[in-house]
Amino acid sequence: MSYSFTLPNIRAEAAGLWRLAWPVLVGQLASVGMGVADVAMTGHASADELAAVSLGASVWSIVIVTVMGIVMAINSIVAHDVGGNELGKIPHTVRQSLWMALGVGVVAAALINLATLLFDHLYLTPHVQAQASRFVHMISIGLPAFAAYRALYGYSASINQTKPVMVIAILGLCFNVVVNWLLIFGNLGFPALGGVGCAVATGLCMWLMLGTMLVWMRISPAYRPTYPFTHWEWPHWPEIRYMLKLGLPIGITYFAEVSVFGSVSLLIARYGVVQVSAHQIALNFASLVFMVPLSFGIGLITRVGHAVGEGNPERARFVAWVGVAMALSFSILSALFILVFRQQIAQAYTSDPQVQQLCAHLLLYAALFQLSDATQVATSSAIRGYKVTRPPMQIQLLSFWGFALPLGYVLGMAPAGLSWAPAAPMAADGFWIGLVVGLTIAAVLLSWSLNRLSLQRVRQGARAAVSTATAGHGALH
Structure with missing residues (x-):
């Protein structure tokens, strides 16, 4: 079939892309909103806490964007399998992508903790330096979950299921704001952790989003033809190397x-x-x-x-x-x-x-x-x-x-x-x-x-x- 650039063809394709993209957009805005909430709420704690969160978040943002890019390899692999009507390959691909994501998340967590050594050379006050380091140490607990969630995110988007991504991101934003309120300021009897409370909230939020995605996949009929968790599977290194070749x-x-x-x-x-x-x-x-x-x-x-x-x-x-x-x-x-x-x-x-x-x-x-x-x-x-x-x-x-x-x-x-x-x-x-x-x-x-x-x-x-x-x-x- 020829795909000429006529107005009806363009309208049809634009509509198809928009149906796929708008839930992703809402999800992306909700994810950005977590960072905005962290900075805005910590700013009401103290200038030192805000400085610590800003420093820690600058390191965190570089690491999570890099992790997101590496794991994004699954998007094109699954999309090709869907286009070729080779749905039977997808469960294996998703299982292997999760092994890859787990490895990438653990390595990223180790590297981000090492990056706190840079704070020793920035002429910071002792309190800001200590809080920025604690922020990074605490938030790093969410990196393996974040990497695994982004792998499932890519799988979901590639089978045209982007609304779960949107809903889970909004849920994550709400959870993040509530836990920030509890832990930054010590409300309802919780300890007042200042900027470190943001890190705890975000780290826990990553695990919540991963868990919610797993539950959604388990109960939604849209995932049944390609559901990946039917049996246990050990890492298959050639497959993981191929994903890393695309994702790195x-x-x-x-x-x-x-x-x-x-x-x-x-x-x-x-x-x-x-x-x-x-x-x-x-x-x-x-x-x-x-x-x-x-x-x-x-x-x-x-x-x-x-x-x-x-x-x-x-x-x-x-x-x-x-x-x-x-x-x-x-x-x-x-x-x-x-x-x-x-x-x-x-x-x-x-x-x-x-x-x-x-x-x-x-x-x-x-x-x-x-x-x-x-x-x-x-x-x-x-x-x-x-x-x-x-x-x-x-x-x-x-x-x-x-x-x-x-x-x-x-x-x-x-x-x-x-x-x-x-x-x-x-x-x-x-x-x-x-x-x-x-x-x-x-x-x-x-x-x-x-x-x-x-x-x-x-x-x-x-x-x-x-x-x-x-x-x-x-x-x-």
């Missing part, structure tokens, strides 16, 4: 992106409270808006994987570009929204006039990179739907660490000895220009890569069809 490049990509944004925040901090506050506000709002194209991207891995799995490269190409167009269309709206309401956005975050003014200015850059940010996440996700993960990693490493951060450093810091550096440091402006350039390079290269890959698969499919037809014709004679 995604994890490295996510780590590179998050670490660049984190590095920018640290470098801007030397220019004072106004600069770093305005930067954090603008980045926070841009990250919130980014949840929409990210949700389209997660849906694209499933939609493209289904098409490739069923052996229909024309449909896979059609699905990929419709998804990219949807993400790009939303980014145009979000860019216009930011341009028009940037003053009001800044005022909603802070009452400081200087921070408001600079934040509104930085939001101009945020509006500018909406198009490239949405394009890069949609195209890289579509490519992963083909079970191709290394090219997006290479492109995004080049874009973020080869262009965005070095250019931002030169413009923002104006190091001596560079003839093309500005006469004076541009501070936050320089770093945001670097981010715009890096994201634009990523969007262009990933679009080219997706176009090349999808055309290549269409041509391979056409050649295979001709060979099959020729062989069949020869057999008749």
Whole structure:
């Protein structure tokens, strides 16, 4: 069947992607809400507790995003099996993905605890250093559960079951807020743990979400054809190595992106409270808006994987570009929204006039990179739907660490000895220009890569069809 880019075909595919993506979007927003609740509620405890949670959460966010990327390999594997109507393979794949996730979660827990040694070199007060370390130690208990939950999350999304993800994320947010209230402030007779209470709440929340997903899978009829927990199965190392081969490049990509944004925040901090506050506000709002194209991207891995799995490269190409167009269309709206309401956005975050003014200015850059940010996440996700993960990693490493951060450093810091550096440091402006350039390079290269890959698969499919037809014709004679 030919998949031409006609309006009825585009509408039908857009509707299918939206049905898959909107529960993911609500779930992503609920997950982000946990971090917002941690910071907002700890801020009412004390400035020291807020500083400790901010430090601990910065390490935690890098680790969980990397873990999420590694485990995401299951999305495309299961999607291919669904598309190829090979449902019998899925239970084995899910069982092995859980073994992989358990290993990744344990290793991540060990690494995040070692990372607390960095706090010894940040010139913190003894109380903040101790609380930040305790925060990390306590929250790490949730990492194995988080990794296993994300494996089941990917399995669920790939069989078109995204509403459970949404419901469980909302449940997790509610649980997190209630336990924060109990443990941060010591309400109802519970001990007042301050920022460490956030860590306990989040760690327990990860286990609650995993348990809820397991129960949902057990009772929902939608999971019965591929239910993975029918019998015990030991690790199958070739299968796990294959998953890691697909997942590690995604994890490295996510780590590179998050670490660049984190590095920018640290470098801007030397220019004072106004600069770093305005930067954090603008980045926070841009990250919130980014949840929409990210949700389209997660849906694209499933939609493209289904098409490739069923052996229909024309449909896979059609699905990929419709998804990219949807993400790009939303980014145009979000860019216009930011341009028009940037003053009001800044005022909603802070009452400081200087921070408001600079934040509104930085939001101009945020509006500018909406198009490239949405394009890069949609195209890289579509490519992963083909079970191709290394090219997006290479492109995004080049874009973020080869262009965005070095250019931002030169413009923002104006190091001596560079003839093309500005006469004076541009501070936050320089770093945001670097981010715009890096994201634009990523969007262009990933679009080219997706176009090349999808055309290549269409041509391979056409050649295979001709060979099959020729062989069949020869057999008749």
